[in-house]
Amino acid sequence: MRVCAAVKxxxxxxxxxxxxxxxxxxxxxxxxxxxxxxxLQFAIPEKDFNTAGKGSFELKNMLKRLxxxxxxxRRIAVASYEAExxxxxxxxxxxxxxxxxxxxxxxxxxxxxxxxxxxxxxxxPGFSTADDLVRELGFGAGLGLPNxxxxxxxxxxxxxxxxxxxxEFLIYFA
Amino acid sequence: MIKLTExxxxxxxxxxxxxxxxxxxxxxxxxVSDMLSDVMGSAKPEQVWITIMKHLNVIAVASMTGIPAIIxxxxxxxxxxxxxxxxxxxxxxxSSKYETFELAGILYKLLGK
Numbered sequence: 665m666r667v668c669a670a671v672k673x674x675x676x677x678x679x680x681x682x683x684x685x686x687x688x689x690x691x692x693x694x695x696x697x698x699x700x701x702x703x704l705q706f707a708i709p710e711k712d713f714n715t716a717g718k719g720s721f722e723l724k725n726m727l728k729r730l731x732x733x734x735x736x737x738r739r740i741a742v743a744s745y746e747a748e749x750x751x752x753x754x755x756x757x758x759x760x761x762x763x764x765x766x767x768x769x770x771x772x773x774x775x776x777x778x779x780x781x782x783x784x785x786x787x788x789p790g791f792s793t794a795d796d797l798v799r800e801l802g803f804g805a806g807l808g809l810p811n812x813x814x815x816x817x818x819x820x821x822x823x824x825x826x827x828x829x830x831x832e833f834l835i836y837f838a
Numbered sequence: 839m840i841k842l843t844e845x846x847x848x849x850x851x852x853x854x855x856x857x858x859x860x861x862x863x864x865x866x867x868x869x870v871s872d873m874l875s876d877v878m879g880s881a882k883p884e885q886v887w888i889t890i891m892k893h894l895n896v897i898a899v900a901s902m903t904g905i906p907a908i909i910x911x912x913x914x915x916x917x918x919x920x921x922x923x924x925x926x927x928x929x930x931x932x933s934s935k936y937e938t939f940e941l942a943g944i945l946y947k948l949l950g951k
Contacts, residue, residue, distance in 0.1 A: 717898040724902065734883075734904070741902035742878045749874075749895075802891045807875035814879065 679783045679821040686817045690834060693768065702726065702764040708751040708773075713801060716752035719760040720744040727769070732837050739815035740769055740835050746808040747773045747831055753798045755829065768817075772832045781825035787813070839864045840948055842886070842907055846932055848944050851909065854921050854931040863906045863930060868945050870938050874899045881905055888941050892916045894923060901927040911938045 682690050704726070706719030724741045732740070744760070751758040751773055758775030780786050787809050794804025813819050816833035823829035842860035846853065853860060869881035870888045874895060881887060883904035889896065892914050900908055907930035910916065915933045916924070924931045934941060 713895055717895070720902060721898070738883065738902070738904050745898060745902045746875065746878060801893060801895055802872050802874040803895075805873040805875045807873070807879050811875055811879045 676822050676824040676827060677783050679787055680819070681813055681816070682818045683816070686836070689836065690818045693765075693834065698765050700763045700765060702762075704760075704762040704764075706760045708748055708758050708760055708775075710755065710757040711752060711797065713749070713752055716748045717745055719762070720748055723762050723769075723771070727764070730764070736835065736837055740771075743812045743815040743833055743835065744771055746811045747771070747833075749803055750808050750831070751775050753794055753803060758828075767838065768834055768836045770832065770834050772830065774830050775828055777826065777828050779825050779827040779829055780821075780823040783821055783823060787821075839866050839884070841865075842930060842932075845886070845909075845945055845948060848948055849909070849932075849934040849936055849941055851932040851934045852915075854916055854933065855924050855929070857925055858928060858930045860907070860930055860932075865906070865945075867949065868909070868942055869905075870942050877905075878903050886945070888938050890914050890938070892920060894920055896920070897923045897927060897929060900924075900929050906930060907932060909934060909941055911936060911941055 708716050720741055723744055727737055755775035756777055758773055761772045763770045785791055789810045790806040792804045792806035798804045817836050818834040820832045842863035842865055846860055865886050866884040868886045868888050871877050872889050872891050877887060877899055881903050886907045886909050887900060887905045888909045888911060890911050892910055910933040913935045916931055
């Protein structure tokens with residue numbers, strides 16, 4: 665969740681959000697770099713809406729086994745599934761990396777472009793660039809990124825037109 | 839809260855996941871939408887989801903959102919692959935000949951609202 669070098673040099677733009685009351689916890693996490701307990705990795709192919717979701721299913725099932733509270737679990741599952749669908753719908757494919765820590769989860773999505781030209785616009789509820797196939801499935805309402813933000817304790821979206829996109833979020837278990 | 843069984847009886851519903859017992863599912867209301875992100879953003883656990891969408895992603899959305907049952911309006915019936923996935927996720931699938939307006943109205947009345 666650190667501001668990457670490309671953002672600092674203005675090549676990429678970043679949208680960053682930390683939920684109220686989580687500023688200290690997020691800063692602490694970023695500075696401390698605690699050791700991960702479990703790591704999961706899934707490939708998300710372009711326009712494959714049956715494979716997209718596998719990572720979220722696995723993650724949800726694993727966290728359920730670990731005893732994560734059902735309300736928190738639902739937030740993680742929704743944010744993660746929305747992000748997987750975004751990668752399948754809008755990119756040339758990407759990878760989902762989930763890292764479980766003692767008291768939180770960090771989920772990161774990195775795709776192979778083509779990137780987001782205007783991140784502020786992409787974050788606006790109702791704005792969508794989804795194609796007909798995606799809309800026919802009932803996605804493309806322009807609510808994916810807002811839903812991810814709504815369910816996260818911290819979120820970062822880094823992208824630029826013609827570049828890859830990196831989306832990350834943190835959700836605390838309690 | 840009512841049992842899903844009562845609602846199924848009221849809408850003449852057909853259960854596509856007979857391995858799941860609707861008597862054990864308690865519902866407090868419904869969310870009516872065909873936009874998947876809208877459902878993930880606003881539906882609550884213990885609500886059934888009334889929709890005409892019936893592809894595989896619908897099951898994923900219900901699972902992520904914690905929805906216990908999906909009611910397919912206008913006689914829409916899910917295919918076998920969708921039913922199998924729903925069973926795996928313990929989501930009850932019901933279809934009814936009624937339209938969404940009627941399906942919501944019947945449940946509203948049953949809940950005494």
